Amino acid sequence: MRRQFISHAISTIALVALGTLPTGAADNSAIKEKASVCSGCHGENGISQTENIPSLAGQPDQFTQWQLVFFRAGSRKNDQMQPIVEEITNEDIRNFGAYFASLTPPKGPDDDDPDLSKKGAQVAAGRRCASCHADNFAGTKGVARLAGQREEYLVKALHDYKAGQRVGGGVAAMADVAYHMSDEEITAVSHYLAHLK
Incomplete structure (x- = not known):
């Protein structure tokens, strides 16, 4: 530590x-x-x-x-x-x-599982993701853009934060948030964010 x-x-x-x-x-x-x-x-x-x-x-x-x-x-x-x-x-x-x-950011692909995205939106709201990543999840200053990012990469990043294998910005917010997320929540929120337009 x-x-x-x-x-x-x-x-x-x-x-x-x-x-x-x-x-x-x-x-x-x-x-x-x-x-x-x-x-x-x-x-x-x-x-x-x-x-x-x-x-x-x-x-x-x-x-x-x-x-x-x-x-x-x-x-x-x-x-x-x-x-x-x-x-x-x-x-x-x-x-x-x-x-x-x-550069023009990627746009999320068509959503093949809207029910999973709905669960992911609930996770994002419950974990207050928008408080750092902005309401449209486009990021700001030193905080990452999540909208349209590759889904499997978002899953990997959250697991890395959860396991303490990746550092965040000036505070340990990501490690704290990810640590308490279940695998199901990580899957759902990653799907939701990856499919945002």
Whole structure:
């Protein structure tokens, strides 16, 4: 627990040092070219077609920056991400945040199980998900966009939070929320969020 706190503190200091990038401040074509390495996993225009890999399109700028800092600091781990984040600069992190935030987010597919979505909406309301992720679940600042995200990725993320294998933002809200969720609730809320238009 202490190691996780120290790692999180280092990440926070690093992110503060990063600052923010004014919209349009960098050459978009150069950023797009550099971000092309991301498309191999996260999909063209930041919309993932690969199981358990999230879409990045439309994610809030600061959220993407946070995640890259977490990966680079080692408080968030992924075998595919580690070699990439070791090579990126603070400027790259700022640019990637702005670039992916500027892309059109994915729209959820047609809902093949409206009853499950109804249960998921009840879970989202009961767990007060909108209090951080916004009423339309588009995220804000350092909080993730959930609407239209890949369903199996949302399930995985919630299980990772529940197991303490993933850190959240400035507070441990996600770990606290996910810890108390049943597998059925995780399945239902993930289905609901993934199918939001």
